[in-house]
Amino acid sequence: MTSFPVGTTVSYICRPGYMRVPGKSATRTCGEGLQWSPVEQFCTERKCSHPGDLEHGSVHVTDLSFGSKATFSCKEGFRLRGTDEISCVIKDKGVGWNRDLPLCERIPCEPPPNIANGRYTEAASYVYQTSVTYRCDDVPKGADPFSLIGPATIFCTHDAHSNGVWSEPPPQCKVVKCxxxxxxxxxxxxxxxxxxxxxxxxxxxxxxxxxxxxxxxxxxxxxxxxxxxxxxxxxISEDGCAAPEITHGVVIPVKAVYAKGESVQQKCNANCTFPDGTREMAVTCQGQNTWSSLQNCACEPITSGYTPHINYGSVVDGEKPSYSVGDFITIECYSGYTLHGEARIQYIGENRWIPGVPTCQLSPYVTAIICVIVAIVVFLAAFWVYKKFFSQNGKRDSTPCTAEHKICKA
CATH class of the missing domain: 2.10.70.10 (Complement Module, domain 1)
Structure with a gap:
């Protein structure tokens, strides 16, 4: 029909890929105002079930409605085997995915290259992150050995197209003689x-x-x-000098040769000084490879200022006024105290010891004995108080005649 009189009712069926909305009427009626009613939507898209998880990969889907798509990607070291996209389409009077899920396979590499005069460690398979190590063949006694030129170990990786490739070319084994x-x-x-x-x-x-x-x-x-x-x-010319040598220090600026009259600065390393106590001094080339006032730096060992304080304990071996890096001391606790930590510790500089300064804590047995003694003392004190006051008060009350009683009668 191309025109519909007032009161005409028409019925609809949902297209493939869509289904009825429960409780919504699938009919329309032409009303007095020449409008169709009701107007609410009664067909909605069918939905595909979730495609599921992809082992070693990810599924990317934002909507499961008819016409939507799902895409796939693999983790690092894996590549897709199959399609990277599927669609929710009409299928068997309903909807379903148009293709099967792909697989994520670990990226394979070809076997590593063979090299002359050498070999590599073999593996059951060569896939992403598999590494192989090359070594050169042994030679008869007296013959020149082969040297491994290049990286000894290479590993399976991949290119921009997820094809397996080796990280580097293999090394070479050849005789090198200088x-x-x-x-x-x-x-x-x-x-x-x-x-x-x-x-x-x-x-x-x-x-x-x-x-x-x-x-x-x-x-x-x-x-x-x-x-x-x-x-x-x-x-060296008569008017020049070679670079001055200095132990535990450096020369500024550094040159191969210096002209007569040229000065350089000598600087001692940390914790090192010249005999006069300074860390820097200038020397001048006097010609004929002679420098003025050449001196070496002397280094003092790094020391600590004191022996570590141990509560309820003492140092029984290795005690000094100061300590150099590497010195050891042995610590012992007083009687009745237990050592918590290592007894023998080593100085490592900056007032630090390894594995750390131990502590001395009261022994659990001594603590238990003290608690028992305190309990006995408290019990005896309570018994004495009871005997002195409560027992004597009871005796007074039971006495039939007291001085005070007699005075009242008189």
Missing amino acids: DNPKVENGRKKSGFGPSYSYRDSVMFECDPGYFMNGSDVITCGEDNTWSPPKPTCEK
Whole structure:
């Protein structure tokens, strides 16, 4: 019908995906004012059940009504296997989700690369956060050993597309040999050896009258060369000086060589002083590698000002007027008191001891004995009071004739 006379009633059915609202009429009637009534909504969206939990992942859903969507994401180290979104659609005369839930699988990596002259620790599977450690093969006695160049351990991680990748390229195993380094007008200070392989280090110092140009420490690199390059020891001119050496202190500014007449500041480390008690002093290059008034710093041990006070106890071993870091003392409680803490403690500076200064507390047995004695004394005092006052008052009352009684009769 295209037009409806007054009083006409029409009936509705809800479309697929919608259902009747209980208690609401599904009819409309044309009234005298040419308006349909009633006007309230009687169809509402059907709702899908919650899709459920996703192991190792999360479900994101704001509405379960027909037409809504649910999305999925996985925790770090996992990736989705399946769709990342499902929709609530018409299904079997009702509504339901159009697809099954996806899975979150741990991100896998291909087996780690093999390397020449080395091997890695094998695992049952290689997934996110699995690590493998490489080591080089052993060599026959007398042969040059292989050195592991690069990271010994790599681990399975992932790229921006959640594909499994190894954190770094694998290391290499190769023979590394650096020549025996020698510095003219200088000598080795440490790192003596018949041969040098990967990461071996050598420290040099120059002969008197020479100053060092370059780094005093060099290290054997993977390309069989020293890094940084070997230093050189250059002769100090008659009008120059090498950097002054100072124990337990520093020189400001630091240079390889100083001109005649140039001054530097020497500064002692913390808790260290020069013989005159100062911490800083200036020295001047006088030429021919000679400095004015060169002195070394002397360091005093860090001390505490006093022995820790122990209530009801004393120090029985190691007591001093003051203590250096590392000193031990032993503490003992007086008779009848129990030690709470360690008996032997060590000084660590700044008036602090480890594992802490113990305390002496009254023994539970002594406490119990004192309580019993106090109870007995209180009982005896109460008995004495009772005997002295209550018993004597009773005797007076029972006496038939007293002086006062006789006076009343007279």
